[in-house]
Amino acid sequence: xxxxxxxxxxxxxxxxxxxxxxxxxxxxxxxxxxxxxxxxxxxxxxxxxxxxxxxxxxxxxxxxxxxxxxxxxxxxxxxxxxxxxxxxxxxxxxxxxxxxxxxxxxxxxxxxxxxxxxxxxxxxxxxxxxxxxxxxxxxxxxxxxxxxxxxxxxxxxxxxxxxxxxxxxxxxxxxxxxxxxxxxxxxxxxxxxxxxxxxxxxxxxxxxxxxxxxxxxxxxxxxxxxxxxxxxxxxxxxxxxxxxxxxxxxxxxxxxxxxxxxxxxxxxxxxxxxxxxxxxxxxxxxxxxxxxxxx
Amino acid sequence: xxxxxxxxxxxxxxxxxxxxxxxxxxxxxxxxxxxxxxxxxxxxxxxxxxxxxxxxxxxxxxxxxxxxxxxxxxxxxxxxxxxxxxxxxxxxxxxxxxxxxxxxxxxxxxxxxxxxxxxxxxxxxxxxxxxxxxxxxxxxxxxxxxxxxxxxxxxxxxxxxxxxxxxxxxxxxxxxxxxxxxxxxxxxxxxxxxxxxxxxxxxxxxxxxxxxxxx
Numbered sequence: 001x002x003x004x005x006x007x008x009x010x011x012x013x014x015x016x017x018x019x020x021x022x023x024x025x026x027x028x029x030x031x032x033x034x035x036x037x038x039x040x041x042x043x044x045x046x047x048x049x050x051x052x053x054x055x056x057x058x059x060x061x062x063x064x065x066x067x068x069x070x071x072x073x074x075x076x077x078x079x080x081x082x083x084x085x086x087x088x089x090x091x092x093x094x095x096x097x098x099x100x101x102x103x104x105x106x107x108x109x110x111x112x113x114x115x116x117x118x119x120x121x122x123x124x125x126x127x128x129x130x131x132x133x134x135x136x137x138x139x140x141x142x143x144x145x146x147x148x149x150x151x152x153x154x155x156x157x158x159x160x161x162x163x164x165x166x167x168x169x170x171x172x173x174x175x176x177x178x179x180x181x182x183x184x185x186x187x188x189x190x191x192x193x194x195x196x197x198x199x200x201x202x203x204x205x206x207x208x209x210x211x212x213x214x215x216x217x218x219x220x221x222x223x224x225x226x227x228x229x230x231x232x233x234x235x236x237x238x239x240x241x242x243x244x245x246x247x248x249x250x251x252x253x254x255x256x257x258x259x260x261x262x263x264x265x266x267x268x269x270x271x272x273x274x275x276x277x278x279x280x281x282x283x284x285x286x287x288x289x290x291x292x293x294x295x
Numbered sequence: 296x297x298x299x300x301x302x303x304x305x306x307x308x309x310x311x312x313x314x315x316x317x318x319x320x321x322x323x324x325x326x327x328x329x330x331x332x333x334x335x336x337x338x339x340x341x342x343x344x345x346x347x348x349x350x351x352x353x354x355x356x357x358x359x360x361x362x363x364x365x366x367x368x369x370x371x372x373x374x375x376x377x378x379x380x381x382x383x384x385x386x387x388x389x390x391x392x393x394x395x396x397x398x399x400x401x402x403x404x405x406x407x408x409x410x411x412x413x414x415x416x417x418x419x420x421x422x423x424x425x426x427x428x429x430x431x432x433x434x435x436x437x438x439x440x441x442x443x444x445x446x447x448x449x450x451x452x453x454x455x456x457x458x459x460x461x462x463x464x465x466x467x468x469x470x471x472x473x474x475x476x477x478x479x480x481x482x483x484x485x486x487x488x489x490x491x492x493x494x495x496x497x498x499x500x501x502x503x504x505x506x507x508x509x510x
Contacts, residue, residue, distance in 0.1 A: 014461055015506065018435065020442050022505035041405055048408045049468060050436060056414040057421065057437045062317035066331050067310060070338050074302040077342055171310070213303040 004028045009039050013046050068173040071211050072189065075218060157214050159264045162232040162279035165210075165223055172208035172223055182209050182222065190220050190235070192273050197222065197233055197294040204231065204290070231290070232279040243270050247284075252292025258284050267291045300345045309338055312355050315438055316362055322433045323366045325422060337362040352447075355440070359448035363430075407472055420470045424463055431456055432463035442506065453506065 009032045015021050016029045033040045164170040174185045179196035186194040189211055196206070207223040214236045224231040245257025245268060256269045266279040267287040276294060278287045300308075316337060320330030341348075341361050348357055421429060427449075434445045435456075442460075446453040 011461070014464060015442070015457060018442070020506050025505050044405070045408060046464075049464070052412040053417065053436045053467075054439075056412055056417045057433070058414070058418050059314070059437060060318050060321045060327065060330075062313040062334070063327075063331070066317065066334060067313060069331070070313070070335055071302075071306060073335060073339055074306060074342055077339055078302040169307075169311070213301075216301075 004032050006036060006039055009033070010042060013043050017043070017046050017050060064173055064175070067171060068211070071173065154214065155259055155261060155266065158234060158266050158277050158279050159261050161212055161221060161234060162230070162264060165221065165232060166230045170210065173210040175208040177206045179206060182206065185209065186220050190218050192237055194220050194235055197276065199290055200293040201226070201290065203227060226282065229280055229282050231282065234277045234279070236275045236277065238270055238273045238275050243268050243275055249288045251288055254292065256288050256291040258288050260284060300342070302342070305342050305345060308354060309341070309358065312358060315355060316358060318438065319359060319362060319430065319433065322430055323426070333362060333365055336365050340365065353444050356444040356447040359434070360450060363449060412471060416471060420467050423470065424466060428459050428463035428466065431459040432467070435460055
């Protein structure tokens with residue numbers, strides 16, 4: 001094999017080391033290195049130097065606040081874009097609104113406090129949900145709703161947010177265990193006054209929060225932890241989504257709807273202006289009970 | 296051609312690249328606060344222009360290209376206005392002052408490798424590199440982008456990336472290993488702006504090397 005001159009080899013040791021050379025030229029260099037100790041030493045040196053640089057070079061990490069700033073500005077840019085489009089899209093928006101109202105009428109569960117039996121779509125059937133809650137109180141009575149919600153995009157989004165935060169592809173923008181600090185952080189970022197849920201169960205620790213979206217609405221994401229399980233609480237504007245689920249429970253003076261997607265369970269309820277959704281791999285009965293605790 | 300994207304989807308795509316953008320922003324501006332502003336502007340521009348991103352191409356190269364443009368269009372001027380007075384008068388790496396003859400190579404590379412580099416010294420030496428060399432060096436050596444991605448990000452031919460990288464390595468080695476065994480090695484000291492005959496740029500005659508241009 002033709003091996004190339006020392007000059008040629010030295011010139012292209014860098015691209016060779018970086019794996020950027022055509023295989024034929026890489027082979028020429030390697031053949032040369034096998035027969036030229038000086039160039040071989042230089043090649044080892046270039047690799048060493050590159051390794052030292054990668055080992056030592058500072059790779060500054062973006063500060064948390066940068067993700068928040070960008071997130072905030074993107075949403076503002078999006079709203080500005082929506083306003084511009086609203087004029088010509090008015091017709092189709094009106095049509096879409098009609099559809100949303102229809103869906104809401106079909107999917108909406110009983111209003112808070114009225115109890116699941118007030119809704120004719122509820123089949124009076126105990127849930128028999130398994131899995132003991134961490135607290136000692138008995139599982140609340142459950143009822144099977146006639147409608148299945150597997151195709152509910154709201155549910156899909158809730159589970160998606162939970163899983164992505166757990167898998168750390170959606171970072172928490174705010175790390176705090178202090179509910180007051182979290183509420184202050186969300187001030188002005190979400191279109192409602194956020195009351196950060198506090199649980200009667202003292203083992204539940206707040207980890208932090210981030211801005212998120214459910215549907216097209218800004219929403220608050222709060223991350224909690226209970227005995228190694230991640231618990232996501234999403235707080236969504238109340239007019240964004242109908243509230244419903246596969247099973248309905250009366251607990252803590254409110255109606256909580258619970259559903260499951262695979263291993264992940266979620267519980268939703270309306271509280272005045274907002275809708276709370278709890279998502280976790282904790283047992284459904286635990287989630288429902290925690291939903292009842294939120295004050 | 297892509298389509299307009301919603302903020303949430305855009306964030307999903309770009310948040311994993313935030314550290315990279317910030318890191319490169321810091322290399323350009325040499326200042327963390329300026330880098331934050333640069334990254335924010337970059338992502339807002341990218342969001343508005345996302346319908347022009349070609350699917351299947353490198354998103355990080357596309358974003359870095361926008362970052363580079365933002366920096367040159369607006370930022371560089373402002374930063375330089377502020378810093379002009381701070382440039383050390385005897386900065387040996389101020390662009391143009393380094394002659395090709397001063398680019399050296401090791402006489403005894405084996406002995407040099409016995410002593411590890413020191414992180415702070417490396418950091419300062421990278422910061423002393425002329426801007427174009429600094430960014431190419433960091434993108435390839437630290438962030439491990441391919442030459443093609445760096446060329447796309449910088450808007451330069453791939454041969455320019457190669458020669459800048461070569462020069463950047465030699466400058467850094469000289470800077471960091473001064474005092475260890477040195478000798479002029481004219482073979483390795485070539486410092487022309489473009490590598491002659493680097494395929495992919497429509498090579499000329501002379502020394503020819505073929506890159507893996509398929510990527």
